[in-house]
Amino acid sequence: MEHLSPHMLLDLWERGATWPATQRALLLLSTAFPEEPPDALARCTIGQRNRLLLALREKLFGPHFAGVATCPQCGERLEVNFEASDIRAPTPGDPAEPRALEVAGYTVQFRLPNSTDLAAIQGCSDVATAQQVLLERCLLSVQHEGHTLSATALPAEVVSALATAMEEADPLANIQLALNCPACGHQWSAVLDLLAYIWSELDAWARRVLREVHCLATAYGWSEHDILNMRPWRRQLYMGMIGQ
Ligand SMILES: [Zn+2]
Structure with a gap:
């Protein structure tokens, strides 16, 4: 990983200030890992991207994370502390390899979402459209009773199973923190937006x-x-x- 001088970091911060999230992540990574071709970084799965962002964050600001969360049950504000090693999950197999899923008589081949996919859905007006676009981009083939189908023909059950399979195949793509409220005992999980966290630290x-x-x-x-x-x-x- 490249040593990032204060000059480079300030330049990075200034250039990325008005950029959308996905492009910001790629700007951070292409500066920190100049030996990697930019299009290879863009094709990393989101879990692989987050693994590189985590390594960069450790180098810049150390391994300790601290934040606050609000209990959805009683409104108590609690401090959240964890280490980078607590969230660094292994990615099973080769993330670049196509995956297969069989569910409800459907045979689906898919690949894991990457930054080019996230960039493609950034302009979508609603979540349903974004999910559909992501599905169409990441589905390689769909077979059902000997016929080839399109992504739009998939029943909700198969789409849901596919989303689960994608999460399991790339665990660092969606980082969940298990939280426990000391005031009322409520347990829940919160999503850690690693990129937003790192960018707010860089901004400060x-x-x-x-x-x-x-x-x-x-x-x-x-x-x-x-x-x-x-x-x-x-x-x-x-x-x-x-x-x-
Ligand atoms: Zn509570």
Whole structure:
């Protein structure tokens, strides 16, 4: 993985600020893994993409995650703490290989969704349309009683089984946190949006560093380039000396 300097991180943050989520993820990964061709990164399954994002997050901000959640039962706010190793699940088999599913007399061949699929459904007006587009893109073939069918002809039971099979085949695509409310004992699972989490950390980091640049440049006349080249603890010392 490439070492990302403060200059590179700020550039990344500035470029990605107005980009849609999927393109942001690919921007992060193509900067961190320049040896990987961009189209290969885009064709990684979402679980593989999240595994790379997790590795990048550990390198940038460490392995510990902390957040807050609200109990849907009683409204209690609870702190959520976990490690990267708690959510890093293995992906069974080769994620790029086509998969097969047999359910209710239907034989379905499919591949796992990747970033090009997520980019394709970003503009969909509703969830049902997005699901249909995703299905049509990821279904390779459907056979039923000797006939070849289209994705639109699949009964709900088969679509549901297919969604489950996709989740099981690429567990890191949909990261669920098991939560337990200490106040009322309610147990539930919450989805972790890893990309949104990482981007909010990068955003907070960038705003803090730019504030340091502003304060030190104003106080000492140093350039942004020189201030960014300082180690963080040295910037912090100077910030203390100017009362910030
Ligand atoms: Zn509760």
